[in-house]
Amino acid sequence: MDRDSGQPGRGASQRRAIAIAGCLIVASLVAIGLYAWFSFGDMAMTTSGYIALVLGIAGTMALAIGLMSLVFFSNRYGYDDQVGGSDQRKGPE
Secondary structure (H helix, E strand, O other): OOOOOOOOOHHHHHHHHHHHHHHHHHHHHHHHHHHHHHHOOOOOOOHHHHHHHHHHHHHHHHHHHHHHHHHHHHHHOOHHHHHHOOOOOOOOO
């Protein structure tokens, strides 16, 4: 039984659909990137261009990893509950 909706197996099919959609999005982005890369193949990129490309990818990945780790940290230690105005209060009033 799915713990969110109370219906058996529904959560698994939703997760599978989300995973398939995510894979399709990633595959299409890779295809667009490869098309752009090879269509501009006759143009030469300088060494500074490759350095900028690598630094841009590394910076983007570092930012994504940092932000996701902050989300997980915030969720693990309950900071989200404090900001969200949760109805669950600790201890008697």
